[in-house]
Amino acid sequence: MQPDFEKLALTGWYPGHMLKAGRQMQAKLALIDLVVQLLDARMPSRSRNPAFEAAFGDKPRLVVFNKADLADPAATRRWEDKLRAAGEPALFLDAHTGGGVGRLLPLVRDTWEEVRCQRGTVRPMLRPLRLLIAGIPNVGKSTLVNRLAQRHKAAVGPKPGVTRQVQWIPLQGGVELLDSPGVIWPRIADKETELCLGLIGSIHDSVLGEELLAECLWWRLRREAAVNWPLYALTACPENVDGLLHAVAVRRGHLLPGGGIHRRQAAVDLIQDYRAGRLGRFTFDAPDAT
Ligand SMILES: Nc1nc2c(ncn2[C@@H]2O[C@H](COP(=O)(O)OP(=O)(O)O)[C@@H](O)[C@H]2O)c(=O)[nH]1
Ligand SMILES: [Mg+2]
Secondary structure: OOOOHHHOOOOOOOOHHHHHHHHHHHHHHOOOOEEEEEEEOOOOOOOOOHHHHHHHOOOOEEEEEEOHHHOOHHHHHHHHHHHHHOOOOOEEOEOOOOEOHHHHHHHHHHHHHHHHHHHOOOOOOOOOEEEEEEEOOOOOHHHHHHHHHHOOHHHOOOOOOOOOOOOEEEEOOOEEEEOOOEEOOOOOOOHHHHHHHHHOOOOOHHHHOHHHHHHHHHHHHOOOOOOOHHHHOOOOOOOOHHHHHHHHHHHHOOEOOOOOEOHHHHHHHHHHHHHOOOOOOOOOOOOOOO
8 A cells, every 4th residue: 555655744853953054054155156066866856955045045056966876877867868958067976986076176167167257257266266065964065075185185284364163175276175064954845755865864764763764765666676675585575564674674683582573673774775775776856757
């Protein structure tokens, strides 16, 4: 039976530290020229949301998709086509291994030149272009900052003349990167979006509950053609989430005396396998759906 996730109330979770992070980001925005908005390649539309428009105002922005290694390559190609048709750059990265990261700075510079052109600026820029990487929790902002910084490790260090807490990492070609990324809270439109954001780790597991996340994942995997079901000695998607959790529990030894299973532990394992890409590569937002 189809689970009706929309019957469930939104958690309304908005921790105080997120409010603080939002304010801190506003302060950072004043220091920078261009925002690199990092989204999750597994949810290109759900991880992009109106909260960003509110957060960034008219600050020049470049939208980039991370964790492409976990997304369905065919869906990514369709997303690339759709984005390019709309005149947007379509940069899909894997900040973990560095795939695609080398294309980021040239794209930043191109975007910035376009912005200057639109503004009618003709004078050469005499100071470095300042970048901020921003996005919702867990999309890989810190990983990307570290990767960009690592390539230029020798140059990392505080610079005089800038506020002491703010450190700029000099990159190639007159670009500086703010060393700490900006965190934005995702806008949660409906329960399924909230659950998907939970699956990609942008909302704390304990808020939504691992067993509910597992049910959402089961529901999504049901519609996927290429799932690594043999991981749990299965040949196809079980009829319901209980069947799936049972298979996980048997495989991982989460069995209780008397024949029951440790349901939550099985759910935790299932979610971890999904996040690590062990079940396959999936994209939850179809480019043709919107
Ligand atoms: N598979 C994969 N994992 C990534 C990638 N980028 C980051 N991660 C992992 O995602 C998790 C969150 O990354 P982090 O940089 O802390 O995200 P932040 O909250 O946006 O700063 C970490 O476990 C990273 O190792 C990527 O491109 N692919
Ligand atoms: Mg971080």
